[in-house]
Amino acid sequence: MSWTDGxxxxxxVGVGGQGVLRAAAIVAHAAVSAGFDVKSSEIKGMSQxxxxxxxxxxxxxxxxxxxAGKADLVIATELLEGxxxxxxxxxxxxxxxxxxxxxxxxxxxRREQEYPESLAAAAAANGVRLIALDADSLAREAGxxxxxxxxxxGAASALLPFSDDDWQHGLMSSVPPKTLESNMRALRxxxxxxxxxxxx
Amino acid sequence: xxxxLMSGNEAIxxxxxxxxxxxxxxxxxxxxxxxVETAAKLEGIHAQWCVNEKVAMETAVGxxxxxxxxxxxxxxxxLNVAMDPFMAVSLAGVNAGLVVVSADDPGMHSSQNEQDNRxxxxxxxxxxxxxxxxxxxxxxxxxxxxxxxxxxTPVMLRTxxxxxxxxxxxxxxxxxxxxxxxxxxxxSKYVMVPANAKGRNHRALERLxxxxxxxxxxxxxxxxxxxxxxxxITSGVAYEYAKEAFPEAWILKLGFSNPLPxxxxxxxxxxxxxxxxxxxxxxxIEEQVRAMGLPVIGKEAIPAEGELDQATVYRALAPHLAxxxxxxxxxxxxxxxxxxxxxxxxxxxxxxLPVRPPVLCPGCPHRGVFSTLRKRRMVPMGDIGCxxxxxxxxxxxxxxxxxxxxxxxxxxxxxxxxxxxxAVGVIGDxxxxxxxxxxxxxxxxxxxxxxxxxxDNRTTAMTGQQGHPGTGxxxxxxxxxxxxxVRVCLGIGVRCSTADVAxxxxxxxxxxxxxxxxxxxxxxxxxxxxxxxxxxxxxxxxVAENCNMCGLCLAIGCPAIAPGDDFISILENCIGCGLCxxxxxxxAILIEPAVAV
Numbered sequence: 001m002s003w004t005d006g007x008x009x010x011x012x013v014g015v016g017g018q019g020v021l022r023a024a025a026i027v028a029h030a031a032v033s034a035g036f037d038v039k040s041s042e043i044k045g046m047s048q049x050x051x052x053x054x055x056x057x058x059x060x061x062x063x064x065x066x067x068a069g070k071a072d073l074v075i076a077t078e079l080l081e082g083x084x085x086x087x088x089x090x091x092x093x094x095x096x097x098x099x100x101x102x103x104x105x106x107x108x109x110r111r112e113q114e115y116p117e118s119l120a121a122a123a124a125a126n127g128v129r130l131i132a133l134d135a136d137s138l139a140r141e142a143g144x145x146x147x148x149x150x151x152x153x154g155a156a157s158a159l160l161p162f163s164d165d166d167w168q169h170g171l172m173s174s175v176p177p178k179t180l181e182s183n184m185r186a187l188r189x190x191x192x193x194x195x196x197x198x199x200x
Numbered sequence: 201x202x203x204x205l206m207s208g209n210e211a212i213x214x215x216x217x218x219x220x221x222x223x224x225x226x227x228x229x230x231x232x233x234x235x236v237e238t239a240a241k242l243e244g245i246h247a248q249w250c251v252n253e254k255v256a257m258e259t260a261v262g263x264x265x266x267x268x269x270x271x272x273x274x275x276x277x278x279l280n281v282a283m284d285p286f287m288a289v290s291l292a293g294v295n296a297g298l299v300v301v302s303a304d305d306p307g308m309h310s311s312q313n314e315q316d317n318r319x320x321x322x323x324x325x326x327x328x329x330x331x332x333x334x335x336x337x338x339x340x341x342x343x344x345x346x347x348x349x350x351x352x353t354p355v356m357l358r359t360x361x362x363x364x365x366x367x368x369x370x371x372x373x374x375x376x377x378x379x380x381x382x383x384x385x386x387x388s389k390y391v392m393v394p395a396n397a398k399g400r401n402h403r404a405l406e407r408l409x410x411x412x413x414x415x416x417x418x419x420x421x422x423x424x425x426x427x428x429x430x431x432x433i434t435s436g437v438a439y440e441y442a443k444e445a446f447p448e449a450w451i452l453k454l455g456f457s458n459p460l461p462x463x464x465x466x467x468x469x470x471x472x473x474x475x476x477x478x479x480x481x482x483x484x485i486e487e488q489v490r491a492m493g494l495p496v497i498g499k500e501a502i503p504a505e506g507e508l509d510q511a512t513v514y515r516a517l518a519p520h521l522a523x524x525x526x527x528x529x530x531x532x533x534x535x536x537x538x539x540x541x542x543x544x545x546x547x548x549x550x551x552x553l554p555v556r557p558p559v560l561c562p563g564c565p566h567r568g569v570f571s572t573l574r575k576r577r578m579v580p581m582g583d584i585g586c587x588x589x590x591x592x593x594x595x596x597x598x599x600x601x602x603x604x605x606x607x608x609x610x611x612x613x614x615x616x617x618x619x620x621x622x623a624v625g626v627i628g629d630x631x632x633x634x635x636x637x638x639x640x641x642x643x644x645x646x647x648x649x650x651x652x653x654x655x656d657n658r659t660t661a662m663t664g665q666q667g668h669p670g671t672g673x674x675x676x677x678x679x680x681x682x683x684x685x686v687r688v689c690l691g692i693g694v695r696c697s698t699a700d701v702a703x704x705x706x707x708x709x710x711x712x713x714x715x716x717x718x719x720x721x722x723x724x725x726x727x728x729x730x731x732x733x734x735x736x737x738x739x740x741x742x743v744a745e746n747c748n749m750c751g752l753c754l755a756i757g758c759p760a761i762a763p764g765d766d767f768i769s770i771l772e773n774c775i776g777c778g779l780c781x782x783x784x785x786x787x788a789i790l791i792e793p794a795v796a797v
Contacts, residue, residue: 051558069511
């Protein structure tokens with residue numbers, strides 16, 4: 001599905017407190033800036049307390065449902081949540097994942113379960129294109145360790161029809177004005193890294 | 201102005217102000233909370249939190265009688281609390297427009313049930329509007345106020361999580377000028393004694409017929425022509441799913457779904473030979489259509505639990521489109537590929553993934569209370585708030601959680617029935633003010649042997665840090681008088697003491713002593729929510745040679761403690777609350793002393 005003949009669906013997944021809802025708001029506002037109809041949906045409440053978080057943004061000429069059975073692109077701010085997000089994708093979809101972020105849930109801390117490491121294999125077995133980033137390093141390189149999510153959005157920007165102006169609009173809706181520049185730097189670094197990976 | 205991206209809740213607040221709304225009140229509850237929060241930021245409307253939904257409903261009726269267009273908001277189960285005034289105001293009617301927003305939670309993302317409150321609009325014989333997205337949430341507020349005043353009735357605007365917390369573009373409309381409606385004394389209308397209520401009840405039944413005629417003609421109830429011999433009757437967000445799953449079907453979209461427009465339904469059946477009702481949760485529309493004697497595909501195909509989405513609707517109805525009575529025209533079923541739902545990843549080779557349930561934050565003061573309560577042989581009766589998470593592993597520190605305020609009454613009944621102090625009630629500060637306070641009065645009156653622990657974290661934490669009577673904080677951030685829980689308890693004549701989780705040993709001893717003391721006692725644990733207090737981070741160190749991995753500290757379920765082979769480790773997300781150091785009996789965890797203030 002592309003943005004010319006229907007709604008394109010981006011799902012953002014991660015752990016409560018990682019800024020997933022804010023990252024989704026940035027995508028939604030960038031899509032508005034690019035002239036698309038936009039709907040998004042998120043779950044608040046219980047899930048904010050360190051639980052799994054899912055937010056969905058859909059854009060296109062005209063968007064009906066705020067949710068979708070399947071996403072075209074999944075952005076994961078944490079490795080385990082990236083694996084959990086894999087079945088959200090349509091075959092041939094793309095998963096962008098911060099593989100440097102690992103937040104073990106209680107059952108792993110208590111050694112009742114293993115933290116899974118097999119993201120690349122699972123993505124390959126399911127026909128999903130994986131773009132794995134070390135978003136923390138990119139954020140530090142951008143000069144602001146709190147811009148890891150912008151680096152992930154940068155990788156997504158290589159796939160989405162939004163200009164840098166649109167992304168700037170998106171960021172302005174959600175980040176403190178004085179961090180706008182470092183967030184844009186992280187976004188560009190994320191895009192460059194993702195482009196390099198794609199050309200390999 | 202360019203259309204703005206808004207959540208349904210933000211759109212309801214903006215739509216209320218645009219339509220001359222001047223008063224918004226409610227009690228916080230997911231997914232309704234942001235309506236009052238947004239209204240508090242807007243000009244021209246007063247916004248306030250009320251102590252519970254019943255008081256909010258009564259406050260709203262008062263504001264309407266005073267002549268101000270009013271919106272009162274609550275989650276679906278909140279309306280249960282407000283049912284008494286809700287049913288009565290249906291008969292009494294209103295002065296200025298009164299809109300009751302019921303935000304339902306199909307799928308129970310953050311609720312104890314998924315009741316479908318459309319039934320309660322029908323039960324109360326009042327009009328029901330169901331917006332399907334943010335723009336409609338904005339627009340429908342004007343229609344709701346107008347219907348309320350024209351038909352002298354409260355109006356229910358029912359949203360669901362996907363409408364309230366979904367975002368979409370909202371185009372602002374011209375503000376609506378509202379004529380003043382000064383209060384008029386009308387004892388026969390506003391005093392619901394039997395003699396008056398009989399007349400008002402008769403009027404409510406007549407009103408229902410008039411409302412049905414309006415619903416037949418309403419622009420909110422539209423027939424959208426299709427190109428296939430298949431029709432779908434739908435409302436709310438389910439409309440979006442149905443339209444996306446079957447773009448070629450005829451659709452009867454009911455934005456004004458109670459009273460059901462019978463003639464419009466019959467007209468719709470004239471266009472197609474096969475009709476399905478697509479609605480989330482109960483067969484609310486379906487059963488009324490069946491009662492009209494019309495054949496319909498309903499809950500035998502569409503799930504009656506949880507949320508729908510376009511793929512679910514497609515999969516549920518596609519099999520019903522093949523076979524059956526011969527259609528009068530060509531039936532074309534869209535390819536699933538059009539739904540962004542297939543070909544899909546079938547999660548092949550995915551390992552079994554560890555679940556990630558919500559947990560109490562590192563440093564959360566509730567954890568210390570649960571840790572000491574667990575050591576007592578008491579049945580812990582819980583309540584609703586963040587602290588409900590204390591029921592989950594590994595804490596397993598609460599045996600019950602029923603509804604807002606239930607802990608104290610359940611404790612009272614349990615202890616009375618057994619004739620001894622067997623249960624302890626555990627309740628938060630906001631929940632205590634909501635409906636725990638009346639149960640405490642009752643426990644005192646009935647001379648209950650018992651203990652109540654009030655977790656006074658100085659906020660309504662679970663719904664996102666709203667103020668309440670104990671803090672005096674209003675939704676616009678301003679301060680008012682704060683009510684002291686201890687003085688409330690003492691005023692009732694209940695023994696009351698205070699504790700702080702920071703002094704864990706004193707708390708532990710206080711609970712132990714209080715359990716042994718005859719009569720009814722309250723312990724108010726005055727430890728603020730960690731998200732509110734944001735204390736200075738203190739360093740915690742593990743003395744490896746002292747740790748024998750006994751598991752005492754692991755049992756408090758702190759996400760900042762991890763076991764190792766020989767000793768535990770403290771993770772980066774530790775904020776240094778020191779509870780684990782207090783609990784360790786081998787001096788294996790050392791905490792940097794708190795800076796004296």
